[in-house]
Structure formats: structure tokens, C-alpha cells
Amino acid sequence: MNMVQALNSAMDVMLERDPNVVVFGEDVGYFGGVFRCTEGLQKKYGEHRVFDTPIAEGGIVATAIGMGANGLRPVVEIQFADYIYPAFDQIVSELARLRYRSGGQYWSPITIRSPCGGGIRGGQTHSQSPEAIFAHVCGLKTVMPSTPFDAKGLLIAAIEADDPIIFLEPKRLYNGPFEGDPKQPAVGWNTHPAGEVPDGHYTIPIGKANTVRTGSDLTILAYGTMVHVAGAAAQQTGVNAEIIDIRTIAPLDVDTIAASVCRTGRCVIVHEATRFGGYGGELSAIVQEECFWNLEAPILRVCGWDTPYPHAQEWDYFPGPQRVAKAIRQVMGC
Amino acid sequence: MTTVLDRSKAHSESDVQQWLRMYRQMLMIRLFEEQVNDLYTRALMPGLAHLYTGQEAVAVGICEALRLDDYITSTHRGHGHCLAKGAQLGAMFAELLGKEAGYCKGKGGSMHIADPDTGNLGANAIVGGSAGIATGAAFSAKRLNTGQVAVCFFGDGAMGQGLLYEVMNMAALWTLPVIYVCENNLYNEYTHNSETLAGDMLTRAVGFGVPGERIDGQEVRKVYATAKTMVARVRAGAGPAFLVCDTYRFHGHHVGDINREYYRSKQEEQQWKTERDPVKLMLDWLTTEKVANRAQLDQIQNEVKAEVEKAVQFAMAAPYPAVDRVAQDVYA
Numbered sequence: 206m207n208m209v210q211a212l213n214s215a216m217d218v219m220l221e222r223d224p225n226v227v228v229f230g231e232d233v234g235y236f237g238g239v240f241r242c243t244e245g246l247q248k249k250y251g252e253h254r255v256f257d258t259p260i261a262e263g264g265i266v267a268t269a270i271g272m273g274a275n276g277l278r279p280v281v282e283i284q285f286a287d288y289i290y291p292a293f294d295q296i297v298s299e300l301a302r303l304r305y306r307s308g309g310q311y312w313s314p315i316t317i318r319s320p321c322g323g324g325i326r327g328g329q330t331h332s333q334s335p336e337a338i339f340a341h342v343c344g345l346k347t348v349m350p351s352t353p354f355d356a357k358g359l360l361i362a363a364i365e366a367d368d369p370i371i372f373l374e375p376k377r378l379y380n381g382p383f384e385g386d387p388k389q390p391a392v393g394w395n396t397h398p399a400g401e402v403p404d405g406h407y408t409i410p411i412g413k414a415n416t417v418r419t420g421s422d423l424t425i426l427a428y429g430t431m432v433h434v435a436g437a438a439a440q441q442t443g444v445n446a447e448i449i450d451i452r453t454i455a456p457l458d459v460d461t462i463a464a465s466v467c468r469t470g471r472c473v474i475v476h477e478a479t480r481f482g483g484y485g486g487e488l489s490a491i492v493q494e495e496c497f498w499n500l501e502a503p504i505l506r507v508c509g510w511d512t513p514y515p516h517a518q519e520w521d522y523f524p525g526p527q528r529v530a531k532a533i534r535q536v537m538g539c
Numbered sequence: 540m541t542t543v544l545d546r547s548k549a550h551s552e553s554d555v556q557q558w559l560r561m562y563r564q565m566l567m568i569r570l571f572e573e574q575v576n577d578l579y580t581r582a583l584m585p586g587l588a589h590l591y592t593g594q595e596a597v598a599v600g601i602c603e604a605l606r607l608d609d610y611i612t613s614t615h616r617g618h619g620h621c622l623a624k625g626a627q628l629g630a631m632f633a634e635l636l637g638k639e640a641g642y643c644k645g646k647g648g649s650m651h652i653a654d655p656d657t658g659n660l661g662a663n664a665i666v667g668g669s670a671g672i673a674t675g676a677a678f679s680a681k682r683l684n685t686g687q688v689a690v691c692f693f694g695d696g697a698m699g700q701g702l703l704y705e706v707m708n709m710a711a712l713w714t715l716p717v718i719y720v721c722e723n724n725l726y727n728e729y730t731h732n733s734e735t736l737a738g739d740m741l742t743r744a745v746g747f748g749v750p751g752e753r754i755d756g757q758e759v760r761k762v763y764a765t766a767k768t769m770v771a772r773v774r775a776g777a778g779p780a781f782l783v784c785d786t787y788r789f790h791g792h793h794v795g796d797i798n799r800e801y802y803r804s805k806q807e808e809q810q811w812k813t814e815r816d817p818v819k820l821m822l823d824w825l826t827t828e829k830v831a832n833r834a835q836l837d838q839i840q841n842e843v844k845a846e847v848e849k850a851v852q853f854a855m856a857a858p859y860p861a862v863d864r865v866a867q868d869v870y871a
Binding site: 225228253258259261263264266267268269270271273274275276277279294295298299303304305306307308309310311312343344346358366367368456 | 579610641642643644645647648651653654660661663665668669670671672673674675676677678679682683687689701702705706708710712725867868869870871
């Protein structure tokens with residue numbers, strides 16, 4: 206399966222297993238979603254369970270909160286992560302805090318799916334990676350898969366969870382792994398081991414990172430598209446790098462990260478979002494707190510530039526394998 | 540509660556019970572808020588409190604038309620809605636004081652009281668912030684076929700929030716059992732709504748095909764009668780409705796808003812207080828119609844007073860939550 210099919214399969218499984226699951230958003234009904242993630246679901250489960258909404262992200266999330274507080278388990282799609290900001294007040298002020306402010310009496314088990322990231326020449330309103338904004342909000346859990354296998358297992362876990370989940374889907378990975386070089390011909394998931402996705406129900410625990418490449422020289426922390434870019438960069442440098450796919454932005458699997466960096470003594474952090482105030486800063490602070498006495502070099506971050514996502518200079522902004530490789534060499538002192 | 544035998548008109552026993560119940564509820568809210576004001580001005584209560592005094596007939600009239608399991612969402616000025624829906628005085632005071640025995644274990648405070656037992660989805664300090672929650676709860680009610688209705692209370696200030704119109708559009712599209720109740724107390728915090736609202740309130744809903752009505756929100760029997768019809772229609776599947784209740788807040792925006800002359804006149808306040816006080820209007824009507832005699836009404840007053848005092852004492856004596864509870868209920 207590619208990632209689109211894996212996500213579709215996850216929703217299919219959950220619509221089948223739990224009659225309280227409803228799927229809705231802009232164009233997700235008969236059209237099947239702009240990226241086809243909900244294709245065929247309305248036909249299979251009916252308009253009362255899979256349906257279209259007005260273009261009103263605030264309203265979509267707001268009604269989902271009420272539905273979730275009153276017995277349903279909504280899975281909503283925000284068509285692009287760049288469109289999520291009108292819903293931000295509802296996510297932060299209502300969704301994330303409902304359980305806390307009511308002393309545990311109410312909660313809303315919503316999953317908000319949203320394609321994120323660049324690499325598709327979408328410009329500044331179809332390319333953003335807003336994960337740090339959500340990671341900053343207590344009460345939310347934020348997830349970003351990097352493969353079809355993880356996408357399905359994590360989405361099922363998200364839908365089953367009683368916490369609100371922001372589920373960010375790196376859209377550059379929908380149809381195949383992407384190592385960051387747009388000049389290379391596109392490859393599909395069919396030749397990648399994580400493209401092997403079981404048809405039925407399985408979950409991947411939220412809050413667990415995944416060590417996708419073991420190594421002893423340095424640790425690269427990445428998630429989403431950057432997991433694949435980091436792999437290409439490590440290959441390029443020949444450095445024996447360990448790559449940890451964070452997978453769950455919050456809550457963060459600190460143990461896996463700390464154990465790795467304490468062993469390797471070096472750390473490079475890669476993400477596509479802008480650098481200043483970004484999630485890499487948090488990762489860097491945690492690594493420093495947990496691994497200071499084991500560090501042999503300063504921690505480096507490779508990120509998007511501190512600019513809006515540029516249309517013309519997309520591949521300069523995008524932290525490709527060359528920039529990651531440069532950071533690896535710098536940390537290794539070679 | 541006993542009823543009088545000496546009545547000039549033949550009122551049914553159930554009507555009498557209902558009128559006295561609504562009077563008692565309004566009085567309870569009035570005395571609750573007076574107590575809150577007192578606690579606050581004596582520095583015994585932390586934080587903010589937005590008093591509902593003056594608007595009692597709206598919450599009481601609407602909630603009288605609802606089932607216990609019907610939903611409401613409330614506002615920063617929400618004590619009245621919570622009490623009218625059936626909240627207990629003791630747990631209310633305890634929540635305001637940040638005590639463990641409060642509705643939300645002290646974590647919500649004055650502006651976030653929620654109570655599943657009475658269908659209260661929660662007060663909400665973001666203006667218009669609960670419109671979607673009420674709409675979504677109505678969606679669930681329809682989808683799960685529970686027969687519940689959801690009522691979303693908000694003030695005229697929320698008429699400026701886009702979210703309200705987004706979810707009203709959805710409620711109309713999906714024929715949801717939700718009633719949007721605007722308590723028009725004329726002021727968006729400190730600004731008269733003539734400065735903030737263009738056009739007409741009711742016709743906003745008309746644009747979505749949502750039937751609307753505007754009524755005097757100081758007459759509890761009128762509010763109840765309107766709500767009763769509206770709730771029955773909405774519960775039967777007619778889709779959402781919109782109700783504007785004209786009312787007035789007797790105190791300031793919050794308890795600390797003492798000197799108000801820079802935004803509204805004392806004369807205006809006095810006029811509402813003497814001529815349009817919902818508790819007094821109901822008291823006068825009950826007396827004029829000889830539904831109850833002075834002694835009975837005094838008895839109600841004394842009972843409510845005693846209940847409120849007892850509840851305050853309970854809340855004052857109740858313990859604060861332990862510090863280690865601070866991280867509880869962030870996640871499942």
C-alpha cells in the first residue's frame with residue numbers, strides 16, 4: 206500500500222469496528238478527499254458516517270468537539286495543515302483543555318488528520334509543517350508518520366485513543382518515500398519494506414519512537430519526510446549514523462532518544478519547519494538536559510529557513526540531504 | 540412546598556408548582572450571585588466573577604423547558620445557566636473557591652463549570668466558544684437517536700464571532716436539534732452593542748433558514764412559553780432555532796467593574812433595576828395573581844437563603860486540592 210491507501214485502510218477498519226466513528230471534512234464524502242484518503246468510504250458506510258462539510262475549519266473542529274463529548278469518535282480532515290489556523294482557538298481553548306477544565310468529566314476523542322509539509326511546490330499556504338505549535342499545547346498529542354505501515358498503525362491508535370490527536374501526514378510521502386532530491390525519479394512504496402501493510406487491525410503505540418537505522422557515531426533525530434532525507438544523507442557521508450524516527454511529536458519518547466545520544470555522543474536534529482522557536486529547539490534542550498556529560502560535540506539543527514515557505518526557492522528552503530550531510534560532517538569534525 | 544388555597548383564579552396545581560419553582564430558581568441565582576459578590580469584595584474569592592444578576596429569567600425560563608439530559612453550553616457569565624439546569628449550590632461555590640469538592644475539582648473556576656449529571660457541557664469563557672460544542676452535541680444526539688436537544692447560551696458579544704455563523708450553517712444543513720439563545724444584555728463587555736453590531740440580530744439566522752424569535756427576557760413565563768414551543772419543535776426534528784432574549788446585567792462586566800458611568804449611565808441601570816427586575820416582576824405577578832401569599836413567598840426566600848448560606852459554609856470549609864493533582868486530567 207502507499208500511504209494514502211494505508212490511511213484509507215485505517216479509517217475503513219475503524220468505521221467497521223466502531224459504529225461511533227464518523228469521518229468528515231471538506232470534500233471527504235463522495236469525492237473521497239483531495240488526496241483520495243477517504244475514497245470509497247462514504248459509499249461503503251453511508252452519508253451519515255462519512256460526509257462533506259462547508260469550508261469552515263473552525264466549525265469542523267468545533268462541532269467535532271461537541272460530537273466527541275457526546276459519544277461519537279470523530280475523525281476529521283483539515284485539507285491542508287496550512288488551513289488549520291481558523292480552528293486553532295477551538296483546538297487550543299476547547300479541545301485540548303476540555304478534560305482538564307472539567308476535572309475529567311468531559312473529553313473529546315477526536316483525531317484531526319491533516320496533510321503537511323512541502324516538496325510539492327505548493328507555496329506558502331500548502332506546504333507548512335506546524336507541528337511545533339501543537340506540541341506546545343498541553344492536552345494534545347501530535348503524531349507524524351513516515352511510512353505507510355506506521356501511518357496505518359498510528360492512525361488506528363489515534364482513533365482509538367481517548368485523547369485529542371493532531372495527526373500530521375507528510376504529503377510528499379503519500380505516494381512514495383522521498384530522499385530529498387527532486388531530480389531523482391519518483392519511487393513508489395511498493396519496493397519499500399514499510400509499504401507492506403496488513404489489511405486488518407493493528408496499532409503502533411503513540412509515544413514510542415522508532416530507531417530506523419542503528420549506528421554508533423551519531424544520532425539523527427527526524428520525523429516525517431526528513432527520516433528518509435536523513436537516511437540518504439547518512440548514506441552519502443558514510444558516517445555510521447543512528448536515525449531515530451520521532452513518530453510521536455508529543456508525548457515525546459525521551460528514553461529512546463536519550464539512550465541513543467548518550468551512546469553516540471553526537472546529535473543532529475532535522476525538520477522541515479522553520480528553525481526559530483521550532484520543535485528542534487525542544488529536542489535540543491532535552492538532549493542537552495539528558496545527555497550533557499556524554500556529548501562530544503554541539504547539537505546541530507537542520508531546518509527550513511526562517512521565512513514563509515518560498516515558491517521559487519523551495520529546494521533551497523527544504524533541508525535536503527546536502528545540508529543534512531554538511532551538518533553530520535560538522536558534528537563529526539570531518 | 541405548599542400552595543395557597545385562596546386564589547382568585549383557578550390555576551392548575553402543576554402550573555402553580557412550576558411558577559413557584561421558576562421563582563425559587565431565579566431567587567436562588569440572585570442570592571447565589573449576591574453571595575459571590577460578597578465573597579469577592581471581602582477578598583475571600585480568588586480570580587474573576589461575572590455576575591448573572593438581572594438575567595435570571597432567561598436561564599430559568601429556558602431550562603424549565605428542557606429535560607435533565609438535554610444539553611446546555613454556557614458562557615463566562617454562566618452561574619445562572621448552571622444553577623437553572625440543576626447544579627448544586629455547594630459544588631458551585633466550591634468550584635468558585637478552587638476547592639476539590641467543586642464541580643471540576645477546582646480546576647475550572649467560575650467560568651468553566653461543567654456537570655454531566657445535569658447535561659451541562661460547560662461554561663466557556665471564550666466568547667462564542669461553545670457554539671460548536673453545542674452544535675456537535677446536537678449532532679451526536681441526532682446520530683445516536685437520544686432525543687436530546689442542545690441549547691447554546693451566548694451574549695450579544697458573540698454575534699461578532701464568525702464561528703457562530705459557521706456552526707449555525709452546519710446545524711441548518713444537517714437539521715440538528717440545537718437552539719442558539721442570545722442573551723442580549725446590550726453590552727459587549729464595556730461597549731454598547733450599537734457600536735459592534737450592524738444590521739439586525741434576527742435576520743442573521745434567517746439567512747441560514749433558521750427560524751428566529753426575539754422576546755422580552757425579563758418575563759420568565761414568557762421566556763418559558765417561547766422556549767417550550769421552540770424546544771418541542773426542535774426535538775421533533777425541525778432543525779435549529781434562534782432566540783434573542785432582551786435583558787440587562789445589573790452589575791458590571793465582572794465584579795471588579797464598579798465605576799461604570801464612563802460606559803453606561805446610573806439612570807439606565809436604575810430604570811432596569813426598578814422596572815425590569817425579573818425576580819421582582821415574577822414576585823409581583825405571583826402576588827397580584829394570588830398564586831401565593833406573602834407568607835409563602837417569604838418562606839421560599841428564607842429557605843433559599845438558608846440553602847445558599849449552608850452551601851457557602853460547606854465550600855469555605857472544604858479542602859483545596861493537593862498540589863500533586865495539578866497534572867491530573869491533562870490526558871486520559
